Amino acid sequence: GAGVSQSPSNKVTEKGKDVELRCDPISGHTALYWYRQSLGQGLEFLIYFQGNSAPDKSGLPSDRFSAERTGGSVSTLTIQRTQQEDSAVYLCASSPGFISNQPQHFGDGTRLSIL
Amino acid sequence: KNEVEQSPQNLTAQEGEFITINCSYSVGISALHWLQQHPGGGIVSLFMLSSGKKKHGRLIATINIQEKHSSLHITASHPRDSAVYICAVHGSSNTGKLIFGQGTTLQVKP
Numbered sequence: 015g016a017g018v019s020q021s022p023s024n025k026v027t028e029k030g031k032d033v034e035l036r037c038d039p040i041s042g043h044t045a046l047y048w049y050r051q052s053l054g055q056g057l058e059f060l061i062y063f064q065g066n067s068a069p070d071k072s073g074l075p076s077d078r079f080s081a082e083r084t085g086g087s088v089s090t091l092t093i094q095r096t097q098q099e100d101s102a103v104y105l106c107a108s109s110p111g112f113i114s115n116q117p118q119h120f121g122d123g124t125r126l127s128i129l
Numbered sequence: 130k131n132e133v134e135q136s137p138q139n140l141t142a143q144e145g146e147f148i149t150i151n152c153s154y155s156v157g158i159s160a161l162h163w164l165q166q167h168p169g170g171g172i173v174s175l176f177m178l179s180s181g182k183k184k185h186g187r188l189i190a191t192i193n194i195q196e197k198h199s200s201l202h203i204t205a206s207h208p209r210d211s212a213v214y215i216c217a218v219h220g221s222s223n224t225g226k227l228i229f230g231q232g233t234t235l236q237v238k239p
Binding site for chain 2: 047049055056057058059062070072073105107116117118119120121122123
């Protein structure tokens with residue numbers, strides 16, 4: 015698997031439920047990013063992990079959102095007590111390192127629909 | 130006002146036309162990306178640049194750091210170029226996170 019892998023590709027859940035979205039970055043990539051793309055809107059940054067450093071959580075929209083990255087590889091984005099405004103495509107990207115002039119490789123996203 | 134502004138928002142062209150999409154930003158940056166997103170598809174990085182000009186096939190990207198402006202050009206456009214083109218910048222604080230423009234939706238008609 016050469017690319018960034020996200021699962022599930024689609025998730026439909028009821029308002030108030032918790033959801034977990036998974037991202038498998040490209041092997042060896044130390045930087046991992048989560049972004050969100052709401053319908054008709056542009057992309058927005060959520061959270062960024064770089065190696066063992068503390069993550070940059072400045073984009074998380076509320077305390078219902080959290081993310082972790084275990085072992086410097088796989089990441090999970092968790093949304094608690096989902097709301098309808100959480101409906102969006104959640105994209106994960108990875109890059110080789112912290113240096114900002116390295117391209118980011120995007121997964122295909124998880125399309126989350128809150129009923 | 131958004132930190133990254135693209136124009137136009139929507140663009141329709143005839144096959145073969147020369148296309149320009151513009152991106153202006155108001156923050157200091159360390160690099161700028163042009164991304165392509167096909168309907169229902171993932172996002173692909175087309176270019177990453179911090180100065181000058183880059184060319185790949187029919188695509189050309191330029192950046193003017195002093196004017197805080199970048200352009201993406203498509204020569205001899207083709208219907209398969211129809212997609213959303215997104216400009217994104219890395220801030221100069223070098224955190225790695227991207228700040229995105231709203232995207233330009235391009236439709237190329239045969």
